[in-house]
Amino acid sequence: MILPRFHKILAPLLLSMLLLVTSCATQAPSRWDQAQRESTQKAPISRTQDRSSAGKAVTGGQFNKFFPSAGGGYQRVYTQEKQGFAEAKLKRGGTDVAVLSINDTASIPSTKSKFKQSSQTIAGYPAVTQGQNITSILVGDRYQVKVQSRDASFTKSDREAWLKKFNLGGLSRLR
Template sequence: MVAAMLLSVLLLTTACSTKAPSRFDQAQQESSRQTSGQAVAKNATQGSKLNKFFPDEGDGYDRVYVQEKKGFSEANLKKDGKVVAQLAISDTTSTPGVASKYANSTEKIGGYPSVTTGKTQTSVLVGKYQVKAISKDPTFTASDRATWLEKFDLSGLGKLK
């Protein structure tokens, strides 16, 4: 009888207690909060239309598309099966403030204003498109990023409306 009573009390207290949110619940809430209000502009270019401007694979490198959505396309650059860099094109129509960081640029890659962010990212502004190369391995240097940015069809991308 005492055991049944203890079991009843235990069930009652655990059933009525509120469960603390897991770290995944918290991450989801933070992610939702950060992305709210960042809608993609209706006239942003479809990601599938951006793919043709990416550089071809070769010289021991493989290009693997990993994300494609309205206003954005991204590919991993692999060497010997390892991701050494990410290459991306984004339509800045949805984020017009992005273009302002190129206003005072003194560097150019392929004739377009270039910006280096930190030690791992180099980007160029081509019309309304930002083209990025991001090192994911220390062997992929700033010089490699510039070389791969020049391999994009930047002039073709500049003509895309």
């Protein structure tokens, strides 16, 4: 008689203990947990980085006044604004021929490193060419101004000409 009762009590007791032990066990972080931690941690500013540009990026809307005006058969269409970044498409005849952008390197100070070795200048600012479709300059040691070709008809010389059309002097004084 005692044995059947003991089974009725023992089974739930063991099941409860099993649930308690497994729920309290620590679980190794998944690769997604690790990626989340790395992406949300702020990287410390190294001593070699320029601390004057480290800080809060300006709002993207402040950049719009520095973009070149439309004209000469081109149409400028603003496509994106966010903290530290603004972008506009350049269209000719309804076709996207280039993308113009301004990026505040205060958000990502490492962006400036590619300009340190530059031997090329455009409008007096250090310039780099990335691949066959991107030309950019560093204005005021803080703002990356970039023109990206989206059509084969928009050449490197076109990109350089459009970089010169930005209000670079005004942008260099923005803080």
